[in-house]
Amino acid sequence: MLDKKRICIIRRAYYPQESHVRRNAETLVNAGFDVYLVCLKKAGEKRFENVNGVNTYRIPLSAKRKGIASYLMEYICFFLMSFLYVSILHLNYKFDFVEADSMPDFLVFCGLIPKITGAKLVLYLFESMPEMWVQKQNLRMNHRMIKLLKLHEKLSCLFADKVICCHAMAKE
Secondary structure, three states: OOOOOEEEEEEEEEOOOOHHHHHHHHHHHHOOOEEEEEEEOOOOOOOEEEEOOEEEEEEOOOOOOOOHHHHHHHHHHHHHHHHHHHHHHHHHHOOOEEEEEOOOHHHHHHHHHHHHOOOEEEEEEOOOHHHHHHHHHOOOOOOHHHHHHHHHHHHHHHHOOEEEEOOHHHHO
16 A cells, blocks of 8 residues: 655644635545644644644744734744744655645745655745735835845745645736
8 A cells, every 4th residue: 555645734823723724634634645734822722633634733832913023023933933843743754745824925945854855845825925914014015025025925936846826916
């Protein structure tokens, strides 16, 4: 019997509360994949549990959303911890695929070690980060912060082997 393909999904959200990620992960389980998910941990949740076939690893951080500096710090902390989790899990399970679900787009770089050893990276763009920040922070598209986010998005897409977009704006 052939080994199941293994995929690791990284999403800075809570699981299984986020229905889109839950449907994605459970569909992959039903298609025969071994699914590992790295996500945020709410108070009272276990750091690891198998949820409907999804091996769920929770990072002890929460989303507070108290302004730009808070967002950036949360993104950086989640990225660093996810990078460690994904790298260690990959050494134990050898992923065939790593899927990073935006935001932030740079989560795709958490798959560096798996990519070096042959795994394929998928960037799933749920939202377009530059456009989202224009709306949230009431900025113009030519603002330097938005230009940096566009560059970050482009570099993240270039690093990925495949990019999945939810709508035409993200595809552009």
